[in-house]
Amino acid sequence: MDLACFFRTPGSNNDINVLNNSTLFNDRLQGMGVPVTYQVNNTYYTSGYYLTDGIYPNWPVFVKSPTHPTDPKGKRFKVMQEAARKDIERAFGVLQARWAIVKGPSRLWSKEEMSDIMFTCIILHNMIIKDEGEHATQWEEDADEASSSAASQPRAGAPPDFRAFVARQASMRDAEMHARLTLDLKEHIWSRFGPIEP
Template sequence: MLAYGVPTDATDEYIKIGESTTIKSLKRFCRAVVEVFGACYLRSPNADDVARLLHISERRGFPRMLGSLDCIAPPANYVIKGKKYNMGYYLVDGIYPKWSTLVQSIHDPRHRKKKLFAMKQEACRKDVECAFGVLQSRFSIIAGPARLWNKKVLHDIMTSCIIMHNMIIEDERDINASIEE
Protein backbone atom coordinates (compact mmCIF):
# COMPACT_ATOMS: atom_id res chain seq x y z
CA MET A 1 0.00 0.00 0.00
CA LEU A 2 2.81 2.43 0.81
CA ALA A 3 4.86 1.76 -2.31
CA TYR A 4 2.16 1.16 -4.90
CA GLY A 5 -0.79 3.00 -3.41
CA VAL A 6 -3.11 0.05 -3.96
CA PRO A 7 -6.48 0.06 -2.19
CA THR A 8 -7.00 -2.24 0.76
CA ASP A 9 -9.40 -4.53 -1.06
CA ALA A 10 -6.76 -5.20 -3.75
CA THR A 11 -4.43 -6.62 -1.11
CA ASP A 12 -7.04 -9.22 -0.18
CA GLU A 13 -6.54 -11.04 -3.48
CA TYR A 14 -2.75 -10.95 -3.21
CA ILE A 15 -1.97 -11.64 0.46
CA LYS A 16 -5.28 -13.13 1.54
CA ILE A 17 -6.09 -10.82 4.45
CA GLY A 18 -9.22 -8.76 4.82
CA GLU A 19 -9.55 -5.02 4.38
CA SER A 20 -9.80 -4.24 8.10
CA THR A 21 -6.70 -6.34 8.87
CA THR A 22 -4.81 -4.61 6.06
CA ILE A 23 -5.67 -1.15 7.41
CA LYS A 24 -4.79 -2.17 10.95
CA SER A 25 -1.46 -3.61 9.75
CA LEU A 26 -0.63 -0.46 7.78
CA LYS A 27 -1.36 1.76 10.78
CA ARG A 28 0.69 -0.42 13.14
CA PHE A 29 3.59 -0.67 10.70
CA CYS A 30 3.77 3.10 10.17
CA ARG A 31 3.48 3.79 13.92
CA ALA A 32 6.28 1.26 14.60
CA VAL A 33 8.56 2.83 11.97
CA VAL A 34 8.04 6.27 13.54
CA GLU A 35 8.61 5.02 17.10
CA VAL A 36 11.64 2.82 16.36
CA PHE A 37 13.47 4.87 13.73
CA GLY A 38 12.16 8.42 14.15
CA ALA A 39 14.84 9.59 16.58
CA CYS A 40 17.63 8.52 14.22
CA TYR A 41 16.17 9.47 10.84
CA LEU A 42 14.19 12.59 11.78
CA ARG A 43 16.76 14.21 14.01
CA SER A 44 17.63 17.88 14.05
CA PRO A 45 20.61 18.76 11.87
CA ASN A 46 23.99 18.35 13.55
CA ALA A 47 27.00 20.62 12.98
CA ASP A 48 28.15 18.62 9.93
CA ASP A 49 24.66 18.78 8.38
CA VAL A 50 24.47 22.55 8.91
CA ALA A 51 27.98 23.01 7.46
CA ARG A 52 27.01 20.98 4.38
CA LEU A 53 23.77 22.95 3.88
CA LEU A 54 25.55 26.30 4.30
CA HIS A 55 28.28 25.30 1.84
CA ILE A 56 25.78 24.20 -0.80
CA SER A 57 23.70 27.36 -0.36
CA GLU A 58 26.74 29.60 -0.63
CA ARG A 59 27.75 27.94 -3.90
CA ARG A 60 24.21 28.62 -5.18
CA GLY A 61 24.44 32.33 -4.33
CA PHE A 62 22.70 32.37 -0.94
CA PRO A 63 25.38 32.53 1.76
CA ARG A 64 24.15 31.29 5.17
CA MET A 65 20.83 29.98 3.79
CA LEU A 66 19.83 26.71 5.42
CA GLY A 67 17.16 25.62 2.98
CA SER A 68 13.69 26.24 1.62
CA LEU A 69 11.67 25.16 4.63
CA ASP A 70 9.44 26.64 7.31
CA CYS A 71 10.96 25.75 10.65
CA ILE A 72 13.19 27.15 13.38
CA ALA A 73 16.68 28.00 12.26
CA PRO A 74 19.71 26.60 14.08
CA PRO A 75 22.48 29.05 15.06
CA ALA A 76 24.62 30.33 12.19
CA ASN A 77 26.78 33.44 12.75
CA TYR A 78 27.59 35.64 9.75
CA VAL A 79 27.82 39.29 8.60
CA ILE A 80 26.05 40.93 5.63
CA LYS A 81 26.83 44.56 4.78
CA GLY A 82 28.35 45.09 8.23
CA LYS A 83 25.32 43.77 10.14
CA LYS A 84 25.83 40.70 12.34
CA TYR A 85 23.30 37.86 12.29
CA ASN A 86 23.17 34.86 14.60
CA MET A 87 20.77 32.52 12.80
CA GLY A 88 20.32 31.16 9.30
CA TYR A 89 17.32 31.82 7.12
CA TYR A 90 14.95 29.93 4.86
CA LEU A 91 13.51 30.87 1.48
CA VAL A 92 9.71 30.87 1.35
CA ASP A 93 6.91 32.21 -0.79
CA GLY A 94 4.40 34.91 0.13
CA ILE A 95 2.04 32.67 2.13
CA TYR A 96 4.41 32.53 5.11
CA PRO A 97 4.49 35.05 7.97
CA LYS A 98 7.08 37.82 8.01
CA TRP A 99 9.61 36.32 10.43
CA SER A 100 13.28 37.18 10.64
CA THR A 101 14.24 33.62 9.66
CA LEU A 102 12.03 33.61 6.54
CA VAL A 103 13.04 35.45 3.36
CA GLN A 104 10.04 35.82 1.06
CA SER A 105 10.01 36.05 -2.71
CA ILE A 106 10.06 39.44 -4.36
CA HIS A 107 6.50 39.81 -5.63
CA ASP A 108 7.17 41.88 -8.76
CA PRO A 109 10.91 42.24 -9.38
CA ARG A 110 11.61 45.17 -11.67
CA HIS A 111 15.33 45.80 -11.41
CA ARG A 112 18.08 43.53 -12.68
CA LYS A 113 19.38 42.62 -9.19
CA LYS A 114 15.89 41.89 -7.88
CA LYS A 115 15.05 39.79 -10.94
CA LEU A 116 18.27 37.79 -10.50
CA PHE A 117 17.54 37.30 -6.78
CA ALA A 118 13.97 36.18 -7.49
CA MET A 119 15.15 33.75 -10.17
CA LYS A 120 17.80 32.19 -7.90
CA GLN A 121 15.42 32.07 -4.96
CA GLU A 122 12.78 30.28 -7.01
CA ALA A 123 15.35 27.71 -8.15
CA CYS A 124 16.28 26.99 -4.51
CA ARG A 125 12.66 26.81 -3.36
CA LYS A 126 11.95 24.23 -6.05
CA ASP A 127 14.24 21.84 -4.16
CA VAL A 128 11.44 21.25 -1.64
CA GLU A 129 8.92 20.57 -4.40
CA CYS A 130 11.40 18.20 -6.02
CA ALA A 131 11.97 16.39 -2.71
CA PHE A 132 8.22 15.93 -2.27
CA GLY A 133 8.03 14.65 -5.86
CA VAL A 134 10.70 12.07 -5.04
CA LEU A 135 8.63 10.90 -2.05
CA GLN A 136 5.51 10.70 -4.24
CA SER A 137 7.31 8.62 -6.84
CA ARG A 138 8.74 6.25 -4.24
CA PHE A 139 5.60 5.95 -2.09
CA SER A 140 2.46 6.13 -4.21
CA ILE A 141 0.27 6.33 -1.12
CA ILE A 142 1.43 9.96 -0.83
CA ALA A 143 0.53 10.83 -4.43
CA GLY A 144 -3.07 9.68 -4.27
CA PRO A 145 -6.02 10.97 -2.30
CA ALA A 146 -6.00 10.27 1.43
CA ARG A 147 -7.96 7.13 2.25
CA LEU A 148 -7.50 7.35 5.99
CA TRP A 149 -8.86 10.58 7.45
CA ASN A 150 -7.44 10.46 10.97
CA LYS A 151 -4.73 13.15 11.28
CA LYS A 152 -2.52 10.98 13.50
CA VAL A 153 -2.66 8.10 10.99
CA LEU A 154 -1.91 10.44 8.06
CA HIS A 155 0.98 11.91 10.06
CA ASP A 156 2.37 8.44 10.76
CA ILE A 157 2.07 7.42 7.10
CA MET A 158 3.85 10.54 5.84
CA THR A 159 6.49 10.40 8.57
CA SER A 160 7.19 6.70 8.01
CA CYS A 161 7.63 7.34 4.28
CA ILE A 162 10.12 10.14 5.03
CA ILE A 163 12.00 7.90 7.47
CA MET A 164 12.19 5.03 4.98
CA HIS A 165 13.32 7.46 2.27
CA ASN A 166 16.08 8.73 4.57
CA MET A 167 17.08 5.11 5.25
CA ILE A 168 17.35 4.44 1.52
CA ILE A 169 19.41 7.61 0.97
CA GLU A 170 21.76 6.66 3.81
CA ASP A 171 22.14 3.14 2.43
CA GLU A 172 22.91 4.41 -1.07
CA ARG A 173 25.07 7.39 -0.03
CA ASP A 174 28.69 7.37 -1.08
CA ILE A 175 30.59 8.54 1.99
CA ASN A 176 33.52 9.52 -0.23
CA ALA A 177 31.41 11.80 -2.44
CA SER A 178 32.05 15.55 -2.52
CA ILE A 179 30.01 17.77 -0.19
CA GLU A 180 27.85 19.05 -3.09
CA GLU A 181 26.61 15.54 -3.80
Protein backbone atom coordinates (compact mmCIF):
# COMPACT_ATOMS: atom_id res chain seq x y z
CA MET A 1 0.00 0.00 0.00
CA ASP A 2 2.81 2.44 0.81
CA LEU A 3 4.33 2.31 -2.67
CA ALA A 4 0.97 3.12 -4.20
CA CYS A 5 0.47 6.04 -1.79
CA PHE A 6 3.91 7.62 -2.05
CA PHE A 7 3.51 10.85 -4.02
CA ARG A 8 5.87 13.50 -5.33
CA THR A 9 6.05 15.95 -8.20
CA PRO A 10 5.51 14.05 -11.49
CA GLY A 11 8.80 12.80 -12.92
CA SER A 12 10.83 13.48 -9.77
CA ASN A 13 10.93 9.88 -8.63
CA ASN A 14 11.38 6.60 -10.40
CA ASP A 15 10.34 3.30 -8.81
CA ILE A 16 13.68 2.73 -7.06
CA ASN A 17 13.74 6.22 -5.49
CA VAL A 18 10.19 5.66 -4.26
CA LEU A 19 11.21 2.27 -2.84
CA ASN A 20 14.25 3.68 -1.04
CA ASN A 21 12.18 6.50 0.53
CA SER A 22 9.11 4.44 1.30
CA THR A 23 8.13 3.03 4.68
CA LEU A 24 6.82 -0.08 2.90
CA PHE A 25 9.10 -2.53 4.71
CA ASN A 26 9.47 -0.72 8.06
CA ASP A 27 7.05 -2.97 9.94
CA ARG A 28 8.71 -6.09 8.59
CA LEU A 29 12.21 -4.87 9.41
CA GLN A 30 11.10 -4.07 12.95
CA GLY A 31 9.53 -7.53 13.36
CA MET A 32 5.97 -6.19 13.43
CA GLY A 33 4.80 -7.16 9.95
CA VAL A 34 1.83 -9.38 9.24
CA PRO A 35 3.00 -13.01 9.29
CA VAL A 36 2.77 -14.69 5.88
CA THR A 37 3.29 -18.38 5.21
CA TYR A 38 2.65 -20.20 1.95
CA GLN A 39 3.90 -23.20 0.01
CA VAL A 40 4.98 -23.18 -3.62
CA ASN A 41 6.36 -26.25 -5.39
CA ASN A 42 6.79 -28.07 -2.04
CA THR A 43 8.83 -25.20 -0.57
CA TYR A 44 7.57 -23.11 2.36
CA TYR A 45 8.04 -19.33 2.33
CA THR A 46 7.47 -16.88 5.15
CA SER A 47 7.42 -13.59 3.29
CA GLY A 48 4.88 -12.14 0.90
CA TYR A 49 5.98 -10.56 -2.35
CA TYR A 50 5.02 -7.83 -4.80
CA LEU A 51 4.68 -8.30 -8.56
CA THR A 52 7.10 -5.86 -10.18
CA ASP A 53 8.84 -5.01 -13.41
CA GLY A 54 12.53 -5.43 -14.22
CA ILE A 55 13.77 -2.25 -12.52
CA TYR A 56 13.43 -3.69 -9.01
CA PRO A 57 16.30 -5.53 -7.29
CA ASN A 58 16.51 -9.33 -7.04
CA TRP A 59 14.94 -9.59 -3.61
CA PRO A 60 12.50 -12.34 -2.57
CA VAL A 61 9.95 -9.63 -1.75
CA PHE A 62 9.74 -8.80 -5.48
CA VAL A 63 8.77 -11.20 -8.25
CA LYS A 64 9.75 -9.89 -11.66
CA SER A 65 8.71 -10.99 -15.09
CA PRO A 66 11.61 -12.44 -17.13
CA THR A 67 12.66 -10.06 -19.91
CA HIS A 68 13.16 -12.49 -22.80
CA PRO A 69 12.34 -16.05 -21.75
CA THR A 70 13.38 -18.74 -24.22
CA ASP A 71 12.03 -21.86 -22.51
CA PRO A 72 8.29 -22.72 -22.46
CA LYS A 73 8.10 -22.54 -18.65
CA GLY A 74 9.62 -19.07 -18.64
CA LYS A 75 7.22 -17.91 -21.35
CA ARG A 76 4.21 -19.21 -19.40
CA PHE A 77 5.50 -17.58 -16.20
CA LYS A 78 5.96 -14.24 -18.01
CA VAL A 79 2.41 -14.34 -19.40
CA MET A 80 0.84 -15.18 -16.03
CA GLN A 81 2.92 -12.69 -14.02
CA GLU A 82 2.26 -9.83 -16.44
CA ALA A 83 -1.46 -10.64 -16.53
CA ALA A 84 -1.63 -10.47 -12.73
CA ARG A 85 0.26 -7.14 -12.69
CA LYS A 86 -2.06 -5.73 -15.34
CA ASP A 87 -5.12 -6.76 -13.28
CA ILE A 88 -3.75 -4.85 -10.28
CA GLU A 89 -2.96 -1.77 -12.39
CA ARG A 90 -6.46 -1.86 -13.89
CA ALA A 91 -8.00 -2.09 -10.43
CA PHE A 92 -6.22 1.11 -9.37
CA GLY A 93 -7.19 2.71 -12.68
CA VAL A 94 -10.86 1.92 -12.03
CA LEU A 95 -10.66 3.45 -8.56
CA GLN A 96 -8.92 6.57 -9.91
CA ALA A 97 -11.49 6.94 -12.69
CA ARG A 98 -14.40 6.61 -10.27
CA TRP A 99 -13.17 8.73 -7.35
CA ALA A 100 -11.07 11.87 -7.66
CA ILE A 101 -9.95 11.50 -4.04
CA VAL A 102 -7.80 8.50 -5.08
CA LYS A 103 -6.29 10.42 -7.97
CA GLY A 104 -5.61 13.73 -6.27
CA PRO A 105 -2.89 14.99 -3.94
CA SER A 106 -2.49 13.39 -0.53
CA ARG A 107 -0.23 15.94 1.09
CA LEU A 108 -2.37 16.47 4.18
CA TRP A 109 -3.28 12.84 4.81
CA SER A 110 -1.58 10.41 7.13
CA LYS A 111 -0.80 6.83 6.15
CA GLU A 112 -3.83 5.67 8.14
CA GLU A 113 -6.13 8.17 6.39
CA MET A 114 -4.89 7.06 2.97
CA SER A 115 -5.49 3.44 3.94
CA ASP A 116 -9.03 4.27 5.10
CA ILE A 117 -9.73 6.13 1.85
CA MET A 118 -8.50 3.22 -0.28
CA PHE A 119 -10.50 0.63 1.68
CA THR A 120 -13.61 2.83 1.53
CA CYS A 121 -13.28 3.26 -2.24
CA ILE A 122 -12.74 -0.48 -2.73
CA ILE A 123 -15.77 -1.35 -0.59
CA LEU A 124 -17.95 1.23 -2.36
CA HIS A 125 -16.76 -0.02 -5.74
CA ASN A 126 -17.66 -3.61 -4.81
CA MET A 127 -21.09 -2.50 -3.58
CA ILE A 128 -21.72 -0.66 -6.86
CA ILE A 129 -20.63 -3.67 -8.91
CA LYS A 130 -22.91 -5.94 -6.89
CA ASP A 131 -25.84 -3.54 -7.32
CA GLU A 132 -25.34 -2.46 -10.95
CA GLY A 133 -23.53 -5.48 -12.39
CA GLU A 134 -21.60 -5.09 -15.64
CA HIS A 135 -23.09 -1.65 -16.35
CA ALA A 136 -20.96 -0.23 -13.54
CA THR A 137 -17.70 -1.30 -15.19
CA GLN A 138 -18.00 0.94 -18.25
CA TRP A 139 -15.46 3.60 -17.29
CA GLU A 140 -13.14 5.60 -19.50
CA GLU A 141 -9.66 6.42 -18.32
CA ASP A 142 -8.98 10.12 -17.76
CA ALA A 143 -6.05 11.15 -19.97
CA ASP A 144 -5.04 13.91 -17.56
CA GLU A 145 -2.92 12.40 -14.80
CA ALA A 146 -3.24 14.24 -11.53
CA SER A 147 -0.04 15.48 -9.94
CA SER A 148 0.39 14.71 -6.32
CA SER A 149 3.02 14.98 -3.65
CA ALA A 150 4.10 14.31 -0.07
CA ALA A 151 5.80 11.25 1.32
CA SER A 152 4.96 9.18 4.36
CA GLN A 153 7.27 9.96 7.24
CA PRO A 154 9.44 7.08 8.45
CA ARG A 155 8.89 5.82 11.96
CA ALA A 156 11.14 7.31 14.60
CA GLY A 157 13.58 5.27 16.63
CA ALA A 158 15.65 2.18 16.03
CA PRO A 159 14.38 -1.37 16.38
CA PRO A 160 14.98 -2.83 19.84
CA ASP A 161 17.10 -5.74 18.62
CA PHE A 162 19.59 -4.56 16.03
CA ARG A 163 20.87 -8.07 15.19
CA ALA A 164 17.33 -9.23 14.44
CA PHE A 165 16.82 -6.10 12.32
CA VAL A 166 19.96 -6.85 10.29
CA ALA A 167 18.93 -10.51 9.87
CA ARG A 168 15.45 -9.49 8.64
CA GLN A 169 16.98 -7.00 6.23
CA ALA A 170 19.39 -9.65 4.91
CA SER A 171 16.58 -12.16 4.38
CA MET A 172 14.52 -9.51 2.59
CA ARG A 173 17.42 -8.88 0.17
CA ASP A 174 18.55 -12.50 -0.30
CA ALA A 175 19.22 -12.94 -4.04
CA GLU A 176 19.41 -16.75 -3.71
CA MET A 177 15.97 -16.83 -2.09
CA HIS A 178 14.68 -14.61 -4.90
CA ALA A 179 16.02 -17.05 -7.50
CA ARG A 180 14.53 -20.05 -5.65
CA LEU A 181 11.12 -18.35 -5.26
CA THR A 182 11.06 -17.39 -8.93
CA LEU A 183 11.96 -20.94 -9.97
CA ASP A 184 9.34 -22.43 -7.64
CA LEU A 185 6.66 -20.07 -8.95
CA LYS A 186 7.62 -20.91 -12.52
CA GLU A 187 7.32 -24.66 -11.81
CA HIS A 188 4.05 -24.19 -9.93
CA ILE A 189 2.48 -22.20 -12.77
CA TRP A 190 3.73 -24.73 -15.33
CA SER A 191 2.23 -27.64 -13.38
CA ARG A 192 -1.15 -25.87 -13.11
CA PHE A 193 -1.46 -24.28 -16.56
CA GLY A 194 1.01 -25.99 -18.86
CA PRO A 195 2.31 -24.47 -22.11
CA ILE A 196 0.87 -21.40 -23.78
CA GLU A 197 -1.73 -22.25 -26.39
CA PRO A 198 -0.50 -21.40 -29.92
